Amino acid sequence: MTVTELICLMQVEGERIKPGFWHDVDLTEYANKLLSRAEIRLHYSHGNCLGLIAYYCNDKQGRCGYISLILVAHPAQGSGLADELLEHVVDAMERRRFYRVRLQVDHDNLRPISILPQREFRTKTPSEGL
Numbered sequence: 001m002t003v004t005e006l007i008c009l010m011q012v013e014g015e016r017i018k019p020g021f022w023h024d025v026d027l028t029e030y031a032n033k034l035l036s037r038a039e040i041r042l043h044y045s046h047g048n049c050l051g052l053i054a055y056y057c058n059d060k061q062g063r064c065g066y067i068s069l070i071l072v073a074h075p076a077q078g079s080g081l082a083d084e085l086l087e088h089v090v091d092a093m094e095r096r097r098f099y100r101v102r103l104q105v106d107h108d109n110l111r112p113i114s115i116l117p118q119r120e121f122r123t124k125t126p127s128e129g130l
Contacts, residue, residue, distance in 0.1 A: 013073060
């Protein structure tokens with residue numbers, strides 16, 4: 001995946017969530033960081049990227065992984081792809097003996113908020129400490 005492809009996918013799906021979703025993010029910088037530093041699982045169908053998850057396993061002392069981005073394109077939403085991507089990451093982290101996973105979800109982004117409890121993720125508000 002190229003930086004341009006990632007930025008385009010983030011822009012299109014971000015606007016579906018909420019106009020201006022990425023307004024305070026330098027997408028070029030963020031995409032470059034993900035592509036150069038994160039582990040990324042991509043899901044393609046018929047030459048199109050329908051989803052991805054970008055994550056880090058770099059807190060070796062705390063054994064806590066971090067999911068930076070879960071993105072499922074509109075045509076694949078509701079297909080279970082987000083669950084498949086999360087399953088891949090949880091399995092990869094457990095193999096490395098990372099037993100906690102953190103991610104931050106915008107409070108307006110209801111779709112991931114709704115699937116996280118099903119995957120036994122606990123949610124915290126900013127006032128509870130992230």
